[in-house]
Amino acid sequence: MLLAAGSVGRPHGLDGSFHVTRPRPRLLVLGATVHLPGGETAEVVRRAGTDARPILRLAGHTSREDAEALRGAELRVERAETPALGEDEWLAEDLVGLRVADGARSVGVVKRLLAYPSCELLEVERPDGADLLVPLISDAVRDVDVAGGTVDVDLAFLGEA
Numbered sequence: 001m002l003l004a005a006g007s008v009g010r011p012h013g014l015d016g017s018f019h020v021t022r023p024r025p026r027l028l029v030l031g032a033t034v035h036l037p038g039g040e041t042a043e044v045v046r047r048a049g050t051d052a053r054p055i056l057r058l059a060g061h062t063s064r065e066d067a068e069a070l071r072g073a074e075l076r077v078e079r080a081e082t083p084a085l086g087e088d089e090w091l092a093e094d095l096v097g098l099r100v101a102d103g104a105r106s107v108g109v110v111k112r113l114l115a116y117p118s119c120e121l122l123e124v125e126r127p128d129g130a131d132l133l134v135p136l137i138s139d140a141v142r143d144v145d146v147a148g149g150t151v152d153v154d155l156a157f158l159g160e161a
Contacts, residue, residue, distance in 0.1 A: 002035055002076035003027060003093060006054070011067035017046055017057040018067040020075065025051035027077045034058065035076040094146045100124045100134070102155040108132065110151060122151065134158060 005027035009019035020028060028034075030047040046057035056075075061067060085091070092113035100107040100122070108126040114133070122134040122141075134140050134153050142152040 001079040001093075003079050003082065003091065005034065005075045005077045007075065008067070008070040008073045010071065011064045012055045014064045015046075015057060016061040016063055016066045017048070017055050018070065019049070020054045020056055023051070023054050025054060027082055028054055028056060028075070029083070032077055033081065035078070036070065037073050088144075090144060090146060095122065095144070095151070098144075098146070098149050098151050100132075100151045100153055102153055105155070107153060107155065124153075132158070132160070 004022075004024070006020040006023040009021040011018050028044065028047065030044055032044045033041050034044060035041050042058035042060055044056055045059045047054060049055035057067075058070075061070065079091075079093075082091070095110050095113055098110045100110060106127075108124040111123045111125040111131065113136075114121040114123055118135075120136045122136060124132040124134055126132060134151075139157050140154055142154055144151050
């Protein structure tokens with residue numbers, strides 16, 4: 001399974017380096033193999049910048065023109081090659097589609113994970129089509145059971161009495 005790791009942004013310098021837009025820094029490490037459109041794979045041979053604004057260079061892409069040709073391309077990484085997760089850590093792909101409930105009361109289904117400056121949020125689609133944003137904090141989320149396919153939330157904490 002390939003995971004989205006970011007997209008190639010504007011070139012940085014003359015050596016084939018580029019900025020990454022919508023980065024997932026945990027997946028974009030030095031030495032990682034990234035998959036590009038058209039079936040091409042390349043190793044990350046330079047990793048600079050910050051986690052919020054990484055700069056990469058890929059093996060075989062050594063000029064500003066090479067970086068410009070990749071602009072807009074999605075970078076993907078094999079799930080099997082991702083770093084191990086710690087306790088209470090999940091990949092966004094693991095959470096999408098999980099059933100959300102408050103105890104026995106059904107709430108909806110996780111639509112996606114949103115990254116906000118203070119914390120990440122679960123965007124939960126309710127049966128009526130409305131969305132509920134649930135911060136991934138212990139007061140709002142009692143339990144995440146990826147294997148069981150459920151997320152237990154506290155609707156009272158969220159103001160949904």
